Amino acid sequence: MKTENSHDLLRSALAGExxxxxxxxxGTxxxxxxLAAGELPELLCLSNPQEVTEIHASYVAAGADIxxxxxxxxxxxxxxxxxTVEEVFSAAVSCARAARPRYVAADIGPTGQLLAPMGPLSFDDAYELFAHQVRAAEAAGADLFVIETMADLAEAKAALLAVKENSQLPAFVTMTFQEDGRTFLGTTPEVAALTLSSLGAAAVGINCSLGPAEVAPLVERMLPWASCPVMVQANAGLPRVENGVTVFDIGPGQYARAVADMLDxxxxxxxxxxxxxxxxxxxxxxxxxxxxxxxxxxxxxxxVAGPQRLVALEAGQVGVIGERINPTGKRKMKDALRSGNHDHPLAEAIAQERxxxxxxxxxxxxxxxxxxxxMCRLVSELLSVTTLPLQIDASDPAVIEAAVRSYPGKALINSVNGKAESLAAVLPIAARYGCxxxxLTLDEDGIPATAEGRLAIARRIVAAAEEAGIPRHDVVIDCLAMAASTDQSAPRAILDAIRAVKxxxxxxxxxxxxxxxxxGLPFRPLVNATFLAxxxxxxxxxAIINPGVQRMMDVVSSWRVLSGEDGQARFYxxxxxxxxxxAPAPAVSKGAPGEKNAPAPAAAPADPVERARQLVLDGRAAPMADAMAEVLxxxxxxxxxxxxxxxxxxxxGRRFEAGTFFLxxxxxxxxxxxAGFETIRSAGVEGAATADKGTVVVCTVKGDIHDIGKNIVRMLLENYGFDVVDLGRDVDPETVVKTVEERHxxxxxxxxxxxxxVPAMAETIALLRERAPWCKVVVGGAVLTPEYAQMVGADFYAKDATETARIAGEVLG
Incomplete structure (x- = not known):
């Protein structure tokens, strides 16, 4: 039974006090x-609750609050x-409660599947899996939730929404990062902290991943962007196997010294x-x-943030919003949206980022x-070709909500206005999803002609936003540019309104x-650039502009010098x-401070060979058939x-290795x-058979039920032109060897x-050496290292999917 003091402890911690x-x-x-390899540890809550409770009690005795x-x-x-989920959570909460802690946190880990578009699991299906767990945990009497070891920001968001919408209990959310400081999908600590704290996490942080010394700099990057408490649960160093037993390198004293620095x-x-x-x-x-x-x-x-990039504007800084993905007045964009072939908006996204x-x-x-x-499909596709955050632009609140709900980041919503019905419909969406x-400075009476009228509406919008729980730094006021051709007093009123709002x-x-x-005016670029200045x-x-108009970007670049934003005019x-x-200057995309910038995709070359190469770099599959046909x-x-x-x-692969491309x-x-390989095959030209690059068998070894990494490898190998036989997870060595023998x-x-x-991996390799000596073996996975690979007798170690593809090309020629 929790006491009033224990309630005070949680409240003060969540307040940062x-x-x-x-x-x-x-697990360890x-x-x-x-615990036997392959055995579900969660089932021990049912089959051996005493042992689980003993572990909980040992931590309570050590001083754990939760x-x-x-x-x-x-x-x-x-x-x-x-x-059933209900049975496991009921038993698990009982085991934890029996240890008499101050609080019991219901643990929710990843689903174990990749979310769409890279995997088979939709955002909504992931949400339902998590919501099921949330309802079961609350019914069992948990005090809070910890959503942990998340590598996919969309999956973390689905889990957090499941808690928010099915429970009143606080949810702590922790992500797991790689040595390069990103999750395997490219999310940074800054993006995770901003997105999850804006979405309403009670605490955000890092768990698993690395040892405490390696986690510390990632936490320091997270701290300035989390509007809630920050938590850390690092590993005790990197694991190794000694005589079949897993050993961790970091002892209690060394671990505590590293944690002390993070507390400071x-x-x-x-x-x-x-x-x-x-x-x-x-x-x-x-x-x-x-x-x-x-x-x-x-x-x-x-x-605001996309899944891989955060864009922030401190006082005095200016930003550029690309306006081109909009059908108004654009025939090609309308045709693309009607047909469902979104290559044109994807190309516009690439060009605007560039x-x-x-x-x-x-x-x-x-x-x-x-x-x-x-809108939902377009947003999903855009995230595969650009790292830029998105502004969701729609007049229908249902469209806005559908798009921002699954958006893996902190989106900008365009827009709300001063009408009561608009404020009531849109602001709750922005607040609910942390956007x-x-x-817009218009209301039931239209757009005011004066700066004072626009300011009055802006005040009303900001007040309503703050009442809805949206901080004013998340509110952006549009004083609405009107055509100077019809009212030459309009530009001055707009500029005065901007000054008044500021x-x-x-x-x-x-x-x-x-x-x-x-x-309505001739030579519009000149008027636009002058007004922008x-x-x-x-x-x-x-500024919402077409960044492809060099005159406009010249104004932005020169203004950044004059305002002092471009320190020592380095960029200029x-x-x-x-x-x-x-001669126009080449423009590049500016990322957040400290972030690497993705190399900007070049414009589509006229030469078909270069065009096909560029389509691969840009990730545009739709035009590839025509481009490759022209090459042939x-x-x-x-x-x-x-x-x-x-x-x-x-x-x-080089860009992925350099951290400028992400999964x-x-x-x-x-x-x-x-798509290029398939065009070569279907063309029936001489040598087309070489497009079939050979067969690779992949699986997760006996006793291991995790397969996200293996699934990524399979998809990448298939797309590189290899024939992949996926045996699944928890695969017996005999099954691997028989498949290799039958197909050579x-x-x-x-x-x-x-x-x-890892011992099952060694057993599989030993059996392959005995019965299929011609076969080479590449190994990988979260716990694998080059030393492990050598220990189990593998030919190659691959730290990621691109390395596996390189090895496959080397082995299969």
């Missing part, structure tokens, strides 16, 4: 007690027919993950005695289409669709030093493969290459996520 101490590892503790239920994988998809930086919730023991938790408890939370500054500027846009406006508003379905929002509503940002000013001088923060000098008045008019199949597709894929972009490029396969890929299943 106190500390909370979680428990340590459950169970392994030490004899114990985490043994339900990491207790979703309906993983449990199958073994037990502002972390207030700690605990442990893989390899941590009650001794580690006791060492952390000693750290918290007489310690007070360290002060930290949370950045309260305008910020030209310097930092956010992309996305509008699918045509009356004759299913706008909601088209920033554009407010002066009277501190913290609020301003935005403007600049090109509206020139409707005037608007920037008046205090405009975000670099890109304009050699420019004559007749002048070259044979071997040239098309070896001089077009393979070099392009090699460049994609969604990698998969889109692979799909484009696959020359390469096998084995995956293992758990250290306890």
């Amino acid at each position: 106190g500390f909370l101490l979680f428990d340590g590892a459950m 503790q169970l392994q030490e007690r004899g 114990v985490t239920t043994n339900t990491f994988g207790a979703n309906a998809a993983k449990l199958g027919d073994a037990a 930086a502002g972390v207030t919730i700690v605990g442990g993950c893989c390899g941590t023991t009650p001794e580690h938790i006791a060492a952390e408890r000693a750290l918290l005695i007489d310690r007070r939370p360290a002060p930290r500054r949370v950045r309260d500027c305008f910020a 030209a310097g846009a930092q956010i992309l406006d996305v509008n699918a508003g045509l009356p004759e289409i299913d706008e909601r379905a088209v 920033a929002v554009v407010g 002066a009277e509503l501190p913290g609020v940002r301003t935005v403007l669709g600049v090109s509206n000013i020139s409707f 005037a608007a920037l001088g008046a205090g405009l923060d975000l 000098v670099e890109h304009y030093a050699d420019r004559s008045d007749a 008019l002048h070259h044979d199949a071997l040239f098309a493969i070896n001089e077009v597709l393979v070099p392009a894929l090699d460049e994609v 969604p972009q990698l998969m889109a490029s692979a799909e484009a290459a696959k 396969v020359r390469l096998v890929g084995l995956s293992a996520l758990m250290t306890s299943t």
Whole structure:
């Protein structure tokens, strides 16, 4: 039974005024007690509750405030027919409660499947799996939720929404990162912290991943962007196997010293993950005695994010929103939205990012289409070719909500206005999903002619937003550019309105669709550029423009020098030093400080060979058939493969290795290459058979039920032109060997996520050596290292899917 003091402890911690101490590892503790490889640890809550309770009790005795239920994988998809979700959570909460902790946290881990478009699981299906767990945990009497070890921001969002919409309990959310500081889908600590705290997580942080020393710099990057407490549960170092036993390198003292530095930086919730023991938790408890939370500054500027990039505007900085993905007045865009072939908007996204846009406006508003379905599909496809955050632009609140619900980041909504019905419909959506929002200065009486009238509406929008729980730095006011051709007093009123908003509503940002000013006038680019310069001088923060118009981007670049944003004019000098008045400067996309910028895709070349290569780099599969057919008019199949597709894929791999391409972009490029291979095959030209690059068998080894990494490898190999035989997960060595023998396969890929299943990998390789000595073996997985690969007798170690594809090309020629 919780006491009033325990309630105070949780409240003070969630307010950032106190500390909370979680428990340590459950999985490795169970392994030490004899958990068999492949056995679902969650079922021990039913079959051996005493042992589970003993582990919980050991952490409570060590000083943990919170114990985490043994339900990491207790979703309906993983449990199958073994037990119901309700049975497992009921038993798990009872086991935890029997240890008499202050709080019981219901543990929710990943589904174990990739979400669409890369995998088979839709966002809604993932949500339902999590909602099922949430309802079961609350019915069982849990005190809070911990959503942990998430690598996919969309999946973390689905789980958090499931808690928010099916429970009143707080939800803590932790992501897991790789050594490069990103999740395997490319999400940074900054993006995760901003997105999840804006969405309403009670705490955000990092778990698993790495040892505490490696996690510390990632936490420091997360702290300024989390508007809630930050938590850390690191591993006790990197695991290794000694005599068949998993050993972790970091002892309690070393672990606590690293945690102390994170506490000094502002972390207030700690605990442990893989390899941590009650001794580690006791060492952390000693750290918290007489310690007070360290002060930290949370950045309260305008910020939005896509799954891989955060864009923030501090005071005095200006941003560019690309306006081109909008059917208004654009025949090709209308045709693309009507037909469902979205290559044109994807090409526009790539071109705008290349030209310097930092956010992309996305509008699918045509009356004759299913706008909601088209918008959701378009957003999903755009995320495979651009890392820029998106502005969801629609007049129908249902369309806005559908798009932002599954958006893996913090979106900007365009728009709300001063009408009561608009405020009531749109602001709750922005608040519920943690979005920033554009407010249009119009109401039931239309657009005011004066700056004072526009300011009055802006005040009303900001007040309503703050009442809805939206901070004013997430509100962007559009003072609405009107055509100077019909009213030459309009430009001055607009500029005065921008000045008034900036002066009277501190913290609020301003935005403007600049090109509206020139409707009806000749030589519109000159008018637009002049007005943009005037608007920037008046205090405009975000310009909605066509970044492909160099004159407009020249104004932005020069303004950044004059305002001091471009420190020492570095960007300007670099890109304009050699420019004559007749030569346009190359524009590049500016990312958030400290982030690498993806190399901008080039415009489509006229040469068919270069065009096909560029389509692979851009991840555009739809035009590939025509491009490759044109290549084959002048070259044979071997040239098309070896001089077009393979070099392009090699460049994609280099960008992935460099951290400028991420898994969604990698998969889109692979799909484009696959379309090229298929065109070569279907053309029936001489040498087309070489497009079939050979067979690879892949599986997760016996005892290991995880297959996300293996699935990524399979999809990438298939898209690179290999024939892949996927044997699934928990595969017996005999099954692997029989498949290799029957097909005379020359390469096998084995995956293992758990250290306890590494011996099964060694057993499989030994059997292959005995009965299929011609076959090479590549191994990979979260726990694998080059040393492990050598220990189990593998020929190759692959740290990711691109390395596996490179090895397959080397082995199969």
